[in-house]
Structures are given as structure tokens and as C-alpha cells.
Amino acid sequence: MSSFVVLAVLSAAGVQEGIRYGSGNNPLDAVVKLADAQLVQQIVGLAPMQKVTKIDRLGKAATLWKEGDKAVSGDASREERIAILSVLQRQGALGSETDLLIAKADGQKVPITVLVELGGAMTLASGAPVKELISAGPTAEEIATKYKLDAFTADGTTWTPIELAAVDKALSMLTPDEVALLGGLGFRRKANDVGGRSAFYRRADDGMTIDIFDKTFKFDGEYFVGSIDAPVLFSVGIMLHEMAHAMSDFQGRQKAIVANKAVAEARAAQDAMKASPSPETKAAAKEKTEAARALRGAINALDKVMLAKGRAAEKSYAAVVDAKTSVSVYGRTSIDENLAESFLLSKLDKPALERIAPQALPWFAAGTLAKEAQKPLE
Numbered sequence: 001m002s003s004f005v006v007l008a009v010l011s012a013a014g015v016q017e018g019i020r021y022g023s024g025n026n027p028l029d030a031v032v033k034l035a036d037a038q039l040v041q042q043i044v045g046l047a048p049m050q051k052v053t054k055i056d057r058l059g060k061a062a063t064l065w066k067e068g069d070k071a072v073s074g075d076a077s078r079e080e081r082i083a084i085l086s087v088l089q090r091q092g093a094l095g096s097e098t099d100l101l102i103a104k105a106d107g108q109k110v111p112i113t114v115l116v117e118l119g120g121a122m123t124l125a126s127g128a129p130v131k132e133l134i135s136a137g138p139t140a141e142e143i144a145t146k147y148k149l150d151a152f153t154a155d156g157t158t159w160t161p162i163e164l165a166a167v168d169k170a171l172s173m174l175t176p177d178e179v180a181l182l183g184g185l186g187f188r189r190k191a192n193d194v195g196g197r198s199a200f201y202r203r204a205d206d207g208m209t210i211d212i213f214d215k216t217f218k219f220d221g222e223y224f225v226g227s228i229d230a231p232v233l234f235s236v237g238i239m240l241h242e243m244a245h246a247m248s249d250f251q252g253r254q255k256a257i258v259a260n261k262a263v264a265e266a267r268a269a270q271d272a273m274k275a276s277p278s279p280e281t282k283a284a285a286k287e288k289t290e291a292a293r294a295l296r297g298a299i300n301a302l303d304k305v306m307l308a309k310g311r312a313a314e315k316s317y318a319a320v321v322d323a324k325t326s327v328s329v330y331g332r333t334s335i336d337e338n339l340a341e342s343f344l345l346s347k348l349d350k351p352a353l354e355r356i357a358p359q360a361l362p363w364f365a366a367g368t369l370a371k372e373a374q375k376p377l378e
């Protein structure tokens, strides 16, 4: 199977091909507005164009459509037809797995997994309708205390109880060793990100945070992660992805925290010198400034080495998983992103990871990410 996958990817580098998790996140708005007859018409028209040969449903075993059929079986629910068409409308359906939440008229949502084999067989699995995927839980202070994180902050907006519950859920998936690697980190809620990112782990001069934007929650109404029996908010997956970056950067962050402290002390010493100039305050300011400059210089040099050589966790991961062919389209952009995408699936959707990158499962199960990320930088 693996050689076939490689060929499929090489034949269309950059586009959505090969086996993968996800199929792109296109809003469902246009599809849910279609009348039943239009849904059927478009499915029948698009399936052959996407090289889909048949559409089966798991559980209540039924073939809903097969090559040559001019209609979709009346056995398919409206929600299932919406899910099928949504996947068929994406670029390159073959090889994808998409976990959709389709709203019913009463507001409840049906979790539906749509899997398409490279050979063209589409399989659908529908779960029982759910009202809410998550309910309000602990406060920001309680979460920070429980996981020994920096205080949660918000810039230009506020945290809602559901958003905090999503963070708490993501943190609850971590092992104690993994939680320890989030040390020196806080969560910051921001309205928008100029870069258009969904969320962002940052190690910066003014702080170390995972930034959570409005966009983090953008797809929570239309997608889920995990199984149809226990669907998890899409945003929880995004948070786990960022946590993987933060864990991998644990040692770098600890050094940066020390340097940031030295910079703050240097600024304070310079202010003291300006407020009351004397040989003593001048000497103190000079000493603190030089110490801060040395620490910053050492970190910059170390970051250059890390950038060239890769960090310990990513290097170990790259030895078992080929980032070019696995996990998700975004995960193919770099080994760092591949590890982060793989990590979220290892926590929320093991069968998906098993299908796409089976060699990653034992790597995560052995606690390798935490073991490698703990190693001191050289």
C-alpha cells in the first residue's frame, strides 16, 4: 500500500491527494441550502468526476450509490447526503477522511465520518444526533492552577466558558510528562490574527503563549475530531496541535524565560541609573545590560542551530514518519507541522492515524515526544 501512496502524492505535489486526514475546510453554508433533489443531482454528477465508484454506509449496511446509478438510495438521510456532497465538492476526494457535523432542522447535529479509499470506495458512518459537544467547566484560574500554567490573558476580547472548556478538554488529553513540558506557558485569547492563523504558539520577548483567536473556533459548528460515538470539538484538535509545538520547544522556552528576566532587570537598572546617575548605578546598568545581551545572543545562536538541525522531538519523529506522504495536507508542509497534526490524531483519532501513519502510533504511545523534548539543548 505504501508505494501506491507515494506515487499518488508525487503525481500531484501540493494538491490534496494521497491518503490523509481532512479534506479542506469549506463552509457548508451553500450545501445545506440545497433542496434534496439538487443534492442527489450533484452527488450523481460529481461522484464520477471525483473517481468515486460507490458509496456505502457502515452499521446499517447499505449501498447508497454505485457507478452508473442515476439516483442516491432513499435510505440515505438528508444529513448524509449533505455530508457526501460536501466531500465531493472538495479538490481531490480520494484518500481523504472528513469528520462532519451536519445540523438537523431541530438544531441537533449529526456526526458523520466520510472516508474515501484511494480506489474510489466511499464509506459513510453516522452517529446519533448530539446537542452540544462540550459544556462549560472550570474557570481560567482553575485551569491554570490545575496544569501549572501562567495566568490566562485576553487582548481585545474575552474568554467564553465554552472556549475555556475546550482548552481544559485539550489539556486533559495530555500525560503528566506532556503537561510538565508546557511549563512557562500561558493561553492568550485574541480576536484576530493578521497572519490568518487558526492558533499560534509563540515564544517572544514579551511572553510565551498559545494564542487562541476567533478563528480557532470557526469550524466547531461544522466539523469534529474523533469518533462518531464521542465527537470532540474541532478547536480542541487545533489546541493540541499548538501544544505539540510548545512541548517540542520546552527547553528553548526555558532559556528564553531566563533571558527575558535578564532583559527586564537590565531595563530596570537603566531606569535607576537615569533616575539617579552615579558611578554605582552606571556600573550596575552596564553589568545587567551585558548579561542580558549575552543571554539573548546565546539563544539566537541556539535557535539558528535548531533551525538548521531540527529539534530533538522532530528529528526522532522524522526517523519513523515520512512527512511528505502522511497525516494531512498541512502536515506535509514541514516535519514540525506533521508532528503537530499527528499528535492531535494520536490523542483524538487513533484509527485515523493508524490508517495514515501507523508507525506514528507506537512512537507517541511510548511517550517519545515528551522524552525527546525534555532533552537539554546542545
Ligand SMILES: [Zn+2]
Pocket (backbone or CB within 6 Å): 241, 242, 245, 336, 337, 340
Ligand atoms: Zn503548527
